[in-house]
Amino acid sequence: MSKERKKLDFSNYLKRTEQITERMLTSGWNEACSTIEPLSDIILGASEVVVTMDLPYVDPNAVQVNVTADDTIEVQAKTKHKIRLHEMGVKHRKSEFNLYHTVLHMPVPVNEEGMTHKLKRGILEIHIPRQK
Amino acid sequence: MSKKGNVRETSGPVRVLQRKPLPRKFTLMNALPDVGLVGVVAGSQIVSSLGMKEIGAVESALFPPLVVLHDGVPKSPIRIFAKESLAVIIAETAIPAGAVYPIAEAIVSWASSTGAKLVLSIGGMAVQNRQDIESPKVFAALSDKKLSRMVDGAAEVLGEGYIVGAYAIMLKRCAEIGLPAIALLTQSYYNYPDPEAAAAAVKSVNKVLGLSVDTSELLRKGEEIRLRGKDIMKRTQTEMARINKSQEYDVPPLYG
Numbered sequence: 001m002s003k004e005r006k007k008l009d010f011s012n013y014l015k016r017t018e019q020i021t022e023r024m025l026t027s028g029w030n031e032a033c034s035t036i037e038p039l040s041d042i043i044l045g046a047s048e049v050v051v052t053m054d055l056p057y058v059d060p061n062a063v064q065v066n067v068t069a070d071d072t073i074e075v076q077a078k079t080k081h082k083i084r085l086h087e088m089g090v091k092h093r094k095s096e097f098n099l100y101h102t103v104l105h106m107p108v109p110v111n112e113e114g115m116t117h118k119l120k121r122g123i124l125e126i127h128i129p130r131q132k
Numbered sequence: 133m134s135k136k137g138n139v140r141e142t143s144g145p146v147r148v149l150q151r152k153p154l155p156r157k158f159t160l161m162n163a164l165p166d167v168g169l170v171g172v173v174a175g176s177q178i179v180s181s182l183g184m185k186e187i188g189a190v191e192s193a194l195f196p197p198l199v200v201l202h203d204g205v206p207k208s209p210i211r212i213f214a215k216e217s218l219a220v221i222i223a224e225t226a227i228p229a230g231a232v233y234p235i236a237e238a239i240v241s242w243a244s245s246t247g248a249k250l251v252l253s254i255g256g257m258a259v260q261n262r263q264d265i266e267s268p269k270v271f272a273a274l275s276d277k278k279l280s281r282m283v284d285g286a287a288e289v290l291g292e293g294y295i296v297g298a299y300a301i302m303l304k305r306c307a308e309i310g311l312p313a314i315a316l317l318t319q320s321y322y323n324y325p326d327p328e329a330a331a332a333a334v335k336s337v338n339k340v341l342g343l344s345v346d347t348s349e350l351l352r353k354g355e356e357i358r359l360r361g362k363d364i365m366k367r368t369q370t371e372m373a374r375i376n377k378s379q380e381y382d383v384p385p386l387y388g
Contacts (some may be wrong), residue, residue, distance in 0.1 A: 028362065039362055039369075041323050054324040054362070056355035088360060120263050122355065123324065 029085070031093070035101040036083070040076075045130075046106045053124040056102055057083060060119045065126055067112035073128065074103045085090075133245050138184060140246070145194055146231060146238035148212070150246065152187040155217050157249040159341060162239065163222040165368045167256030167376065168320030169361050173330035173350065174254050175222040178337065181345045184213035190238070194231035196270040200224050210235075218341065220249075226367035227298060229374035236301035244311050251275075251306055251313040252340065253299040254333050256320035258380065268319035268329045270336040273299075274312035286339035287316055292384050296377045314340070322378075323369055324359030327354040350380055 028037030040053040055063075055077050062078035079099040084096045109131040119127040140150040163175020178184075189208035199206035206353050209225035243251055253306065257271060268315060272287035273295055274280060280289050300317045306313035315338050320329035332345035338345055350357065372378075 028366065036362075038322055039365060053320075056358040083359065088356075100255060123263055123321075124360065125263070 029095070029097065030101070031095040033101070034095070035099045036097050037102050038077075038100045040102060040104060040105040041103065046079065048130055049106050049108065049110055049128045051104060051124075051128070053100075053102070053126075054122065055119070055124050056117065056122050056125075057081070058100065058122065063117065063119060063124060065113050065115065065117050067110060067115065067128065068103070070109040070131065071106045072103060073106065073110070073126070074101075075124070075126075076101050077124065133242070140247075141298055142238055142242045144234065144238055144241075146192040147191060148188065148190050150188040150212065150242070151215070152185075154187070154214055154219055155247055156247040158214070158217045158219055158238075158247070159215035159242055159250045160243045160248045161218065161220045161337070162251065162253040162299065162302065163220055164235075164253075164255070164298055164374065165223055165226055165364055166299075167322055167380075168318075168324065168326035168329050169365055169368065170256035170318050170320050170326060170329045170333050171254040172222060172224075172328055172364070173325065173361065174333040174337065175220050175359055177330065177334055177347070177350055178343070178345050179213045179220050179222060182215050182218070182343070184215040184218070186211055187214045187219070187290065188212035190221060190235065190307040191222075191232065192231060194228060194234060196225060196228070198225065205339045218343075224364065226364060226371045227337050232298050232375055233301055236298040237305065239298075240302050240305045240309070240311065244309055248311065251302060251311060252337070253302060253313070253315040255297075255299055255315060255317050255370055256326065256329055257317040258322035258378075259319045262319065262321045262326070262329075265319055268326075268332045270316055270318045270332055273303055273315040273317065275303050275311070276380075279312055279314055282340055283314060283316075283336075286336045290317070294380050294384065296379050297372075297375055316340070323365065325358045325365050327351065327357040330357075 038053045043050040057079040058077045064076045082096045109127040114129040142148045163171040186308040190210040213220045270287040271290045272283040273290045318329040318333040320326040327350045331350040
């Protein structure tokens with residue numbers, strides 16, 4: 001591997017580590033964009049990557065999954081109605097949310113072709129073939 | 133255990149503060165956050181349904197420096213509620229990995245010194261195909277085989293496997309000192325709050341303790357519970373990773 005390539009890989013690694021750390025440390029209620037970062041899980045299989053996501057209140061017909069790069073997917077899912085923090089007992093913030101949004105890095109490059117997703121019992125399950 | 137005024141207090145890195153007396157031979161239920169937040173959700177339903185009153189708290193410098201405001205009053209994030217012969221320890225914050233041993237030791241030590249007759253811990257047991265399970269099963273890990281009669285019809289006794297976390301330490305410690313202990317572990321999601329699993333856990337508790345706590349609210353408010361539980365679940369995930377909670381998926385190497 002060339003020095004340039006090594007540098008690039010390390011820089012990517014740092015960037016991803018920062019993103020993962022940020023995701024772990026922030027609460028996931030993005031008030032500026034009125035979006036909620038959902039809880040998610042990534043399982044690496046032999047031929048595919050399986051991503052699951054908890055999406056309470058989601059409208060099953062308003063879920064969008066896109067592969068935005070070889071190793072990145074973006075998920076947007078509208079809720080059935082607006083979720084207002086003050087209705088959940090939070091009096092000092094008046095924010096409302098109607099969209100789940102997340103960008104997830106895959107552990108390996110993936111292929112959008114053949115990708116499927118289904119929503120079952122409020123859990124989104126995405127199957128994405130690995131690149132060969 | 134020391135006594136300052138009406139407050140009984142254990143010593144050590146984690147302190148149990150008991151502000152009101154409990155009857156001898158009470159049952160202590162633990163509702164701490166772990167897999168699927170089953171314990172916290174089930175415990176919360178039991179506390180509110182039975183109208184239990186706050187009688188104490190669990191405090192430690194090992195916990196995050198936070199209080200939870202309820203009706204404008206600052207509360208400890210780990211509190212003790214009681215009614216008649218049942219006490220429940222319930223947490224509203226993730227238990228830091230470094231506090232798992234001390235909190236388990238402190239709770240067992242306090243339960244033993246105050247005359248508890250049973251320590252009943254409520255938690256989840258992660259299963260990967262949870263989405264395909266309509267009715268989550270409840271399993272029981274026991275400090276003593278003789279307790280299997282208590283869970284007959286309420287849970288299936290766990291024979292082999294790993295349990296990781298505060299409940300594991302409590303079971304082991306209780307077995308050592310001869311204090312009966314049961315951990316009721318319900319099939320659940322690993323990373324997502326699971327009100328359906330919590331409802332199954334409450335039904336099992338009802339059978340073991342002869343209670344009649346309603347579970348329909350947990351199912352009716354399932355989506356709200358999942359959304360409200362999102363943040364504590366995320367923080368719990370981080371702590372579960374630190375204590376290798378996923379080892380519960382492992383198959384024990386020895387048999388017999």
